[in-house]
Amino acid sequence: VIDANAPSAPGRTKEIDSVLHSLTSLRGVVAAAIVDDDGFVTHLRSNKRIDPDAIGASVQIMLGAARQTSHRLEQGSTAMVAAENADGMMLLCPLEHGFALAIISDPSAMLGSMRFEVKELITVLNHVLG
């Protein structure tokens, strides 16, 4: 089935970049990335040097572990995984078609605004990646 409304590949990349740009414009956010189901970073926008290999598979592993634990605890599907670390935060969200969104911040970021923005943008990303 071909979705006539689905953006073409270059258009898709542009749209994804625009979403990632709006995320990295938030206070304290240093990087935002889209990771595919094999743990590949397919799109990355970052304000500091980040090795894509260092986050790709880990994002899928963290999300997978959270999903499985939630399933065992009968807590339903996983919408978001947050990790608060000594020097920053990570926010991971599953997207459709096996993709995942990862947001990395320094300690100055506000979790509330990150969560709000992510919830607003997930629909856009799912449409573009569809």
Place this chain on the structure above:
Amino acid sequence: MVPVRLFQALRLIAFGSTMEKMLGSGAKALVYQSGQQLGEALGGAVRSRNRTDLDQYLDEVEALCRRLSIGVFVPERIELDDGFLALRVDECVSCAGIHGANAPICHFEAGLVGGIVRCFFDTDVKASEVKCNAVGDKSCMIHVRSLHANLADSINGHSLK
């Protein structure tokens, strides 16, 4: 050498099923990345002797994989300008003799091939298993695509069959 059946039991049942139980869909990424690391290590050992001749590099990697009983890797299509390679894997160590799977299971080998190609071209690639012996195909088939540029630009003076 570890018997293939024992390896498959460890890889697919003991290790594989446990990982899937713990990590769900994340297990695939972990297995793929593990294969990629091994592929880069094998490729690195060969590439130190051969930096530009793709044919010779693939021949040497193929001989090494055969010697280690990982499988027989046969290049099927090489289209460097399009950033695309297709490699067939016969006697794949993960799935030889296994039948009835409902989806390809050789994520480790896909990662391995991806790592081997990535090592030679020194650029990011993504490998996907498009045919698998375990789902009824005659051999496993792995497609490798460059994530960035065409692969011809990544090497100088390569020779192709």
